[in-house]
Amino acid sequence: MKTLYKNCTLIDGTGNEPINTSFTVEDGRIIEIGDNLKADKEIDLDGKYIMPGLINSHVHITMEPIGDPFVLIMNESDAKAAIRGVKNLKKQLKSGTTYFRDLGASNGVDIDLRNAVNEGLIEGAEFKCARSVVTMTGGHGWPIGREADGVDETRKAAREQLKKGSDLVKIMATGGVMTTGVEPGSPQLSMEEMKAAVEEAHKAGKKTASHAQGTQGIKNAILAGIDSIEHGLILDEEAVDMMYENNTYLVPTLVAPYVIVEKGVEAGIKKDSYEKAVSIMESHIKSFKMSYEKGVKIAMGTDAGTPFNTHDMAWMELKLMIEYGMKPMDAIVSSTRNSAELLDILDDYGTIEKGKFADFLILDENPLENIETLSKINTVYKKGVKVK
Numbered sequence: 001m002k003t004l005y006k007n008c009t010l011i012d013g014t015g016n017e018p019i020n021t022s023f024t025v026e027d028g029r030i031i032e033i034g035d036n037l038k039a040d041k042e043i044d045l046d047g048k049y050i051m052p053g054l055i056n057s058h059v060h061i062t063m064e065p066i067g068d069p070f071v072l073i074m075n076e077s078d079a080k081a082a083i084r085g086v087k088n089l090k091k092q093l094k095s096g097t098t099y100f101r102d103l104g105a106s107n108g109v110d111i112d113l114r115n116a117v118n119e120g121l122i123e124g125a126e127f128k129c130a131r132s133v134v135t136m137t138g139g140h141g142w143p144i145g146r147e148a149d150g151v152d153e154t155r156k157a158a159r160e161q162l163k164k165g166s167d168l169v170k171i172m173a174t175g176g177v178m179t180t181g182v183e184p185g186s187p188q189l190s191m192e193e194m195k196a197a198v199e200e201a202h203k204a205g206k207k208t209a210s211h212a213q214g215t216q217g218i219k220n221a222i223l224a225g226i227d228s229i230e231h232g233l234i235l236d237e238e239a240v241d242m243m244y245e246n247n248t249y250l251v252p253t254l255v256a257p258y259v260i261v262e263k264g265v266e267a268g269i270k271k272d273s274y275e276k277a278v279s280i281m282e283s284h285i286k287s288f289k290m291s292y293e294k295g296v297k298i299a300m301g302t303d304a305g306t307p308f309n310t311h312d313m314a315w316m317e318l319k320l321m322i323e324y325g326m327k328p329m330d331a332i333v334s335s336t337r338n339s340a341e342l343l344d345i346l347d348d349y350g351t352i353e354k355g356k357f358a359d360f361l362i363l364d365e366n367p368l369e370n371i372e373t374l375s376k377i378n379t380v381y382k383k384g385v386k387v388k
């Protein structure tokens with residue numbers, strides 16, 4: 001059955017100015033966009049705004065956003081982690097994220113959740129996932145990691161993730177905020193170690209993402225050929241130039257340290273995580289601004305699952321991007337088209353264009369004027385089906 005959605009203001013995700021138009025959907029895909037269209041059923045969207053579903057490039061779907069999420073990960077069974085994942089998948093979808101990328105989970109629980117969504121066993125946003133992160137012994141994220149030291153071992157660690165069904169390989173270039181005893185600024189896996197893992201992913205036609213916060217580690221990851229720098233907390237001009245020249249994506253995850261600082265130790269956040277987040281706040285914002293001004297490609301990611309960074313807060317990331325100087329249209333393109341490009345799904349997702357899947361949001365207000373309207377989305381459609 002073909003459905004006509006008529007008289008809406010369409011923000012198509014390509015960066016084009018909004019237009020007043022109509023479109024039809026059949027078998028989950030956008031069939032036509034324009035005026036005077038005919039269909040079996042009509043939905044009048046007079047006064048409403050339509051945009052593509054959000055694509056979150058950095059999520060931990062099995063992680064519970066409490067003060068210390070790693071404590072749960074290390075003490076709970078995989079079955080319990082999967083149940084949390086099922087709950088969070090629903091939350092992501094109903095808050096307007098119709099596709100995402102999971103960047104680290106224990107024991108392959110993410111793989112099973114991904115497959116369960118694809119098989120229609122559970123309701124949720126579709127997603128790509130990295131499985132275990134490749135990290136040095138004791139390195140950042142080791143509770144959800146495959147520890148590896150030396151070039152041969154990181155190569156093998158990457159091959160293992162691919163063998164077990166990962167869609168990409170996640171590599172830890174530096175320390176981080178949430179792992180006790182490691183500093184966000186310090187390099188971890190070497191350039192050579194990362195390069196071996198990147199080679200394996202690329203040979204298999206898969207992408208790579210690097211948790212990279214400090215300047216040297218970021219540069220090491222870029223030189224290793226990484227596809228995206230996650231966080232990028234402490235960038236200098238040279239690092240920004242390198243990202244620009246190598247077409248490396250930045251996924252800034254602005255909301256992650258923001259909520260840690262906002263909630264504080266009283267809320268149950270570990271003292272050292274809180275102090276690390278406070279110390280990098282200023283340079284994080286500066287790094288984001290420098291990258292945006294230079295024209296580095298930016299994709300939206302929240303790092304959902306870190307403390308109080310809930311699975312329905314993508315709107316907050318867009319709000320911060322705009323607060324820190326990004327044009328509202330660019331924030332929307334980052335969160336739709338650019339994320340789709342980074343995830344290698346642009347042929348089918350990320351914009352509202354003829355032939356693509358009908359993943360879209362109905363909004364009561366113009367998001368270009370009030371981005372917070374994304375925190376109260378009217379309706380969410382996933383492949384042409386109303387899910388909220």
Ligand SMILES: [Zn+2]
Nearest residue numbers: 058060103303
């Ligand atoms: Zn993360």
